[in-house]
Amino acid sequence: MRTVEILSGGEWVTTGEWIDVHDPADVRTPVARVPALAAKDVTRAYDHAERGFAVWKRTSPFERARIMTDAARLIRERAAAIAADVTAENGKTLAEARGETLKAADFLEYYAGLARQGYGTLLHDVRPDHRTHTQREPIGVILVISPWNDPLITPARKLAPLLAAGNAAVFKPATETPLSGLHFARALHDAGLPAGVLNVVTGRTAEIEEALLDDPRIVGITFTGSNSVGNRIRRRLADRNVRFQGELGGKxxxxxxxxxxxxxxxxxxxxxxxxxxxxxxxxxxxxxxxxxxxxxxxxxxxxxxxxxxxxxxxxxxxxxxxxxxxxxxxxxxxxxxxxxxxxxxxxxxxxxxxxxxxxxxxxxxxxxxxxxxxxxxxxxxxxxxxxxxxxxxxxxxxxxxxxxxxxxxxxxxxxxxxxxxxxxxxxxxxxxxxxxNTTTTGWDVHLPFGGFRDSGTAYKEQGDEVVRFSTRVKTVAVHFGAPEPTRA
Missing domain, CATH: 3.40.309.10 (Aldehyde Dehydrogenase; Chain A, domain 2)
Known part of the structure; x- marks a missing residue:
């Protein structure tokens, strides 16, 4: 059985407790094990993310794009091994797993390109000799919670845009399927992502839920999963200024x-x-x-x-x-x-x-x-x-x-x-x-994705719509004419 470390603060670390990962094709023998973190380890991940954000938000968008593009290349080079782990822990066919792996690389490449684009709008100003514009800025440390059914593509869909925008993340993969997301983290780490920008938390939710959801440094949570869990998170955030992006159920x-x-x-x-x-x-x-x-x-x-x-x-x-x-x-x-x-x-x-x-x-x-x-x-x-x-x-x-x-x-x-x-x-x-005249399944990375009613929140995923979740808008007015008269 393979022992897999997690990424925290730019280092690959383990703990004394473990969670076994099983292959649903034959559940008799575990295929791997990952660390079962304690609450103090989760808090330490937020410490790292806070420091990572301070670095990453000042990193050139061109450097961010380079790192993400290199990470995409590494995922493509490692596609066979990654797809094998997706199949081993989730059960899906190798063809489905390989498609998911390559799509994860697509997300990194697409948002690397978006990171290089303009990030604001020039606006008309009624005052003479003024130029006013908006600019988008990252919001901070975002918690990413992904499900077991798409253990690689969902982290990619969530992490790529928020990293491109300059945010840092604490990432909690599903307990049943942590290996796929760790491949995604390793590709970014090996491509040169600064320490603390991405931190992975594995563990039993019941033991780390409070530390995971209640840390005061969280400014946003993006979650994919059941309505019952999503609604519980939403209620928990009700009196806090924390954004919530939920991709929930469907019928x-x-x-x-x-x-x-x-x-x-x-x-x-x-x-x-x-x-x-x-x-x-x-x-x-x-x-x-x-x-x-x-x-x-x-x-x-x-x-x-x-x-x-x-x-x-x-x-x-x-x-x-x-x-x-x-x-x-x-x-x-x-x-x-x-x-x-x-x-x-x-x-x-x-x-x-x-x-x-x-x-x-x-x-x-x-x-x-x-x-x-x-x-x-x-x-x-x-x-x-x-x-x-x-x-x-x-x-x-x-x-x-x-x-x-x-x-x-x-x-x-x-x-x-x-x-x-x-x-x-x-x-x-x-x-x-x-x-x-085609299927209801998800489409390409540049197409906005998300549901109405109880299927999700107003924040869409994919495309350029997703940047609304992980950025804030600042309006800047510049007076470039003669100094305005001083008022008594």
Missing amino acids: NASVVLADADLPAAAKAVVAAAFGQAGQRCTATSRVIVERPVYEEFTRLLVAEVETLKVGPGADPATTLCPLSSPRQRDSVLADIGRAVEQGATVLTGGGADTEGERAHGCYVQPTVLAGVIPETAVWREEVFGPVLAVREVDDFASAVEAVNDSGFGLAAAVFTRDLACAYRFADEAECGQVAV
């Missing part, structure tokens, strides 16, 4: 209209629903089908699902990986069981996959459920696994109503050949990401 819907290319729609929906075993915040989990094509589309959908090959992520033949942990597997199986109790019909799948060596892993069969109604829990609540619920509706208006009948608002898609319906759907779907 994403794909609409299939009667005029759609049904085979293409079935393939796209399966890709969106079952990639990473459905463990994506943008995964399609609801399918709304116009009545005239419901039977045909459902047949095509089930046939496409049944071509998926369940297996360990390290097997190149695998197209459906295990879930990330025994707890997650058991939660998804419980959701399926409850759906059946509430009247749903299993069209395919519906249980754990325990055949052969899969008996020691966290496998769930890809599942399609029919016979659901709006009140069925599986239609309304996030499952976060390889489970897809299908409903039929009468027409376009009913489909949009069904999409919007949710507390969430992250992503939705429509499949149609009618351009008018496509644009109407884009206007009427109450969510942050809308797709037409």
Whole structure:
């Protein structure tokens, strides 16, 4: 079993306590261990970040860009080893892990470029002989909390823009998947990131939560995870001047209209629903089908699902990986069981996959459920696994109503050949990401990302929108004419 150190204050350090990291393809033996920090270690990380920020905010944006570009190059050079660790600790296929690794490098390169751009606006001033402008400045020490489902790309999505803007960070990866984020930190460290600018905290949340969330030097928290945890953090910050960026849950819907290319729609929906075993915040989990094509589309959908090959992520033949942990597997199986109790019909799948060596892993069969109604829990609540619920509706208006009948608002898609319906759907779907004839999953680094309603906060991720979270705006007026008269 490999022992992995964490980065704090520019040094790679360990402690006396450890957390084991398991491969969800076979949970019998740990694959690595990372330090289980104590509260005092977390406070020390904030000490380092405070000093790192003092250096980094004065570092030339061109030097920041150079370091980030070099880090991106290192990630690409190390892609095979990094992807292997993503698969080992998360379970996703090697193809998915490699895609995540290269996308992490993309984030560094994109925000390295953004760091070199202008950072303010020249404004008209009503007074003669005045020039007024705005300038963006970093806000300080930001806490980054990332989830287990995308253990490398989410840290990259969060850390790259805030570092490009001149902030420092304390980074808490998910306890189940710390190795991927540590690869990201190592690339930045090896590229020359000054000591203290990025500090990684691994540990059991219950033991370090107070030190992690209550440090007075925190000026912002960016979090991806469940609504219950996100809302608890938000309430904890209610009386503090701390920004909160939350990317929370989703119950994403794909609409299939009667005029759609049904085979293409079935393939796209399966890709969106079952990639990473459905463990994506943008995964399609609801399918709304116009009545005239419901039977045909459902047949095509089930046939496409049944071509998926369940297996360990390290097997190149695998197209459906295990879930990330025994707890997650058991939660998804419980959701399926409850759906059946509430009247749903299993069209395919519906249980754990325990055949052969899969008996020691966290496998769930890809599942399609029919016979659901709006009140069925599986239609309304996030499952976060390889489970897809299908409903039929009468027409376009009913489909949009069904999409919007949710507390969430992250992503939705429509499949149609009618351009008018496509644009109407884009206007009427109450969510942050809308797709037409393609999947609901996340897109490129320069495209703003985030949801409405309970799916997230007003601060978007990705693109240039994200700089609103990690910068503040200062307005500067300069009088360059004759001295103004002194007033008594």
